[in-house]
Amino acid sequence: MQFDQILQYTLSGLSTGAIYALIGIGFSIIYNATGIINFAQGEFVMLGGLLTLSCLNVLKLPLWAAIPCAIAVSTLVGILFERLAIRPLRHPTPINLVIITIGGSILLRGLAMLVWGKDTHSVPPFSGDAPIAIGGATILPQHIWILAITLIIIFINKIYFYHTISGKAMRACSYNRRAAGLVGIDVKRMVLFSFIISSAMGAVAGIIVAPLTMTAYDVGIMLGLKGFCAAIIGGMSSGLSTVIGGLILGVLESLGAGLISSGYKDAIAFIILLLILFFRPQGLFGKADSERV
Amino acid sequence: MKRNFLLFIGFSVLVMLAPQYFRGGYMMNVLVFVGINTMLAIALNLLLGYAGQISLGHAGFFGLGAYLSGIMTTTFSLNPWLAMPLAAIAVGCLAFMIGFPVLKLKGHYLAMATLGLGIIFFIIFNETYEWTGGPSGLSGIPYLELGGISFDTDVKNYYLIWAFTLAVMLFSLNLASSRVGRALRAVHDSEVAAQVLGVNARLLKVQIFALSAIISSLAGSLYAHTMTFISPTSFGFNFSIELLTMVVIGGLGSIYGSFLGAALLTLLPEILRGANDYDIIIYGGLLMVMVMYMPGGLVRGIPALFRKLTGRKGGADHA
């Protein structure tokens, strides 16, 4: 009985963790290309889910058409955000960047509230909701979709960043912006690309999790924060480290809720964050950073 | 020096005369909250504007002060005038201890660490219901009393709160123009350079963090004794962001700016009252616009705008 319970906690935690991982990678990509922590990342997750809903119900599109549509619109919003909010910033100090992205997230949330109302909405699962038994635990088909799609995205990410010119250019920007500019990389365009990729990924995360958790205008806040924790655990990498960070976070949360106390579940994520920041700020897998004076 | 002194006296006089103008109406209630928010904004400004350390969790210290004072005066029937300083000291010690590991971090990492702290405090307020009443809140907190007068109306609370606020303002203004203030600004500009010149940057940052927490705790206790009821939702992440907005909009590193920011953000819901569902959009938009076009805050932006419009040249722009 005990083992079955732990298995259940772990499986549930893995799928939640996969979502955190996707969001965390979104954070990392923008951070690596621009040095900005985009507090509005969670809102793209929210947009993904709500836009899919509209495509299904208002435009009456079938699921396989609604999803790309939703991703496209979210990406558009991401581009607008970069153009209107980030690029014109004249004094990009960390404080200003934090505030502008926070302001952006509030704005997006407010607009979403106007368009979709304050209600929670349900989105149909991709392939039904008959529970699947694994050992003594059960998961839903949607969980498998989440894990599968996350793996695919990681794979695509790896190929893009390591085997395409623009991907390599983005990595160059993250190592040293000035040097990248000197070898002819259009840094401004890389910034735009990073926002495109992150908003698309956020939207995907929102779409695949919405059938499980339902969606509303304010789902972005907590998801964004937890995704950021995942990114920190993974050392702000845009690859496997953050994924593992997210999975660890999800599983620890689930185990904590089941075995210790359900009320303090959220505190677990933030305590882990603080511990990592205090004792290993480069993340579990990163190398120690040296600071320019 | 003299000019600053006169400015402060003038401001204090305005504050003391305001109740005559508003004649005990609804505005008095709003102005009480402006006072509390000004105190909080100044506390955050000392940390953020002067020392340059981001904190996204200051609502936590505010809440801690409110709950400690509230619990001590209800469960333990302590005199509020004893509970408030005890709470402030406790919060100060806690902040001092947490400050050492937290303030080793910089920039975004510091922001996230303080964010996490703030949320952890909130969860503790929510979960420890035997002490705090949990989500249902803590009620029956007594009013403050002094020499037979009970501070139970808006007008009386106005004078009480603003007496404290003006004291905090005076203290901060003095601090800013003292040796400590210069050391803080040095740390803000370049921590390493300041250390080379003999400033113990690490200790100074923690001391300011603790001071900021103490002022916030005091504001929290005063809040508890004026509202007589507190609940965790007033001390969450949203309020930390509101405080940050007040400081930034008013002007980093300016005490009067903190007052401007606090006043504007407390009064904004009044001005926007017709536009209910739209106010959250306006709020976010305002934040973004201010940071993009007036990053020095109102206290610098408005004179600059004025100068630009009237075509006047010159005027050194210093913090």
Next chain:
Amino acid sequence: MNFKVMPFVMAAVTLLFSVNVFAAAPIRIGALFAVTGPAAFLGEPERNSAQMVVDEINRTGGVKGQKLELVVYDTSGDATKAVQLATKLIKDDKVVAIIGPSTTGETMAVIPVAERGHVPLISCSAGSKITDPVKRWVFKTAQNDSLAVGRIYEYLQKTGQTKVSILTVSDGFGASGREQLKSQAAKYGITIVSDDTYGPKDTDMTAQLTKMRGTNTQAIICWGTNPGPAVIAKNVRQLGIKTPLFMSHGVSSKKFIELAGDSAEGIKIPSGKVVVADMLPASDKQKKSLMAFVRDYKKHYSAEGDHFGGHAWDAIMLIRNAINNGAGTAAAIRDQLESTRGFAGIGGTFNYSPQDHAGLGKDAFVLVEVKNKDWMIVK
């Protein structure tokens, strides 16, 4: 300016002023609702219902020849704002009564303001401690959550399912329910074998449910408002848990069934009668008010009139009846409210008294069950 025009201008101005003087000033009723924010599912239907009733009353000539004016302020579920706005209603808008707020937390904060300002407050929130102990100026129209808990426990005692697990949301509504669930258990012979909570925005409660599955619980009681309970219902189905599931009146709406889908079948809740209005026998005293409310809400807002909107409806009607009986000032309205007997409203039949400002009894709740995607009364 042409001086010949002056007499006409003077006449027009005098006419304007005199029109103001002769028209009877409307009676101002204040309202504090959480129309935006986390409690919007309460505040929005409450505001809609209140506005609808006031409009209907004014359309048919008002009360005793005077029109009603509703001054609504949105508190966003924030206790600090609620206090500020309550002060504004009393000092600036000079209302004769205040209805709301929507949540227990806000109500507790506003009570001192109403008591000091000598203005009757009719709260639309469920917390028992709002009227217990009784405060002179404070009333409520929402059923006490103690009554809801009593309904469930009564049923469980009858069917012998006395070992329960509780899962409550960590906000004001859930915390109040949890308090009641724990304090009334002994009275009905119920033992609570496990006690867990979840956050209002949590998306996965399988951990808590898995823990419950490992105990010998005979019933699971979930106390919260959408979307949490819908997630819990889905999780229960996913985990294959067969233990009967009970929930609170917080989900007594079609919306819950829509969100939970197939997982909602068989869930039982204590509910105000409004969700099963059309199934009530004609002899039920509340049937007339209920059917009118459902019909009017649908006409005005093209949506289902629900349990929460009903609280505001009751509050306005109570004030209207008070004014009809001759009360004009705040104090007089308070006295009239206190002597209201047998008012068949949406929440139940109200009988106020100097010792009871909550006014409702056990008939305020019926036990209903989800069958075929709709609510049915449990016999």
